[in-house]
Amino acid sequence: MEKPGERGSMLIEVVFLMVLVMLPLLYLVGTLGRLQAGAYAASAAARETGRAYVTASDDASAPGRGQAAADLVFVSHGFTSGEGSVEVGCEQALCLTPGGSVRVTATVQVPLPLVPDFLSGALPTSVSMTSAHSEPVDAFRGQ
Template identity: 50%
Template sequence: MILCLRRTLARAARRGEGGSALVEFVFLGVLLLVPLIYLVMTLARLQAGAYAASTAAREGARGFVTATSEDSAEPRARAAAQLALEDQGFLPADGTMSLGCDGDPCLRPEGRVEVQTTVRVPLPFVPVFARDVVPLEVPVSATHVGVVDRFKEAP
């Protein structure tokens, strides 16, 4: 009688656990995988922002120092920086650029032009209405100094 009762209890215990390991594995897998995927997406977007900021600063400085006149230098630098931002999927409104010269005129031989760009990288999957209430973006900035060619004629 005791032996029969033990067998019945053992069968009941085995029947209650059937298939629950698969459910637990899927549940825990999804629970851990979703934040991991979000983290990878966020880091990839931040890396794109860092690359866009540094490329925009470098290309803006290069566009400025290779200009033929003072009047065309700044629009040329801004256009080059805007193209660099758009290459990484950022809108022109997402970035800002500031220019600074070490003397007057800026395009004199061996003149230094400093370009600083800042890109605001929004976090993925955050709705626009939430961004209006709480700033959910990360600013990434870069600075590049361009030097005007030594043998360039002064404008």
């Protein structure tokens, strides 16, 4: 039996609980989506940097080509070129030696959404995503 002052209180409780549950859920989905974009950006930047590097005409132009490819990947995934970096290493003296390989490590810093800067000492404000890729240099490449 309904008491006189309680009409409509169920609606208020449901709306309050929905907001209480939905806001953290929406934040979680947004954060996971941004982290996934970071993972894709790191993986694609490592792969495309390696491909651009080994297809360069000489060792002098290879680093510029690789960095340009990485910057394009970072920007296309919604990051600035300052948030991502690539490191290229090779086992041989000249990176583009036929039959060798080039190892690329790409790292992107993914800032967490809605974390204020003054909490940087107490909470992490970004997550680092790293990916590595090894690209072979064509064995029949002319020097």
